[in-house]
Amino acid sequence: MVLTLVSCDQKPTLQKYFVEKSQEKGFASIDLGTGFLKADKLKLDAEETKALESMKKLNVLIFKSNGTNAAEFDKEKAKVKDLLKTDNYDELMKVSLEGGGMSVNTKGENDHIEEFVLFLNRKETGFGVIRVLGKDMTPQNVLTMVNLLQKSGANSGQLKPLMDIMKTK
């Protein structure tokens, strides 16, 4: 009882939002460990190994628009935006263009980034929140990972819903 009260007292975090919403209708979630890269099959150089080690997992939460849930889209989008502010993320940048937008946020000091959050939204298709969790991630590590993903040809089927959101126009 006491524990419940205490946990209710704590302010909402993006983590909690993920857990809550992944069960709800209209949402989809993907959790990937870095193992999905099948890195052992690739020959990694020192830098790539380091980059891979700096990351622990990837969480993705997707809200799909279906033409009738615009109000819900607005509500949930506002919630995520709010969480990014109240949950102590540093906003690196944001872009908003007709009908959609994206923002990049991080948690952690300087080069010791613990979390990258990419927030993409597009009214017609929905929104996606991508969290990359790790320890001491650097932008260089992230770029290395991107290359690695391309090299490994990671199973894009898992990430397809995400790409659908990214498709513009």
Place this chain on the structure above:
Amino acid sequence: MKKFIITLLLAVLPSLMFAQTNSAFDKFEKDGVDAVVVNKKMFELMGNVKMDPKDKSAQQYLNLIKKLDNLKVFSTTNNKIVTDMKSTVDGYLKKYPLEELMRINEGGRAIKIYVKSGATSSQVKELLMFVEGGGPKDSSVLMSLTGNFDLSEISFLTDYMKLPGGAALKKASKK
């Protein structure tokens, strides 16, 4: 996956070119306005990324990025918002006087550029540019950039990113 990454990169790169710094302009982040905001932390992180040392323009680009603090760009075709932008810029200049660097009319567009100079005349701490579109389809652009940079570097950036007003800035830096 590739497509996603390319889209991501495309989304990130142009945003580097557009941005504004002062909260006075934050109200333009709304429907009907295309906005790009890049904060200091992003510039810091980007500045640490390794690029091909042989690629001179990439190196120049990196050097410049390290000197930037904040970039905001707002672009709209909505007349009401354009009027609001105009009065906001006027009000801002009254509050924080900036030096008018140049004023150009070309092809129906009115471009005004203001700067706050740093230690030397070519050093700039703040740059404010307002481009008023000439017609209903010609968008107006408000851009604010802060940091500690050289005017000539900015024209390089606008060229690199194909930002509006690049030609005007180039002329300005040669003065």
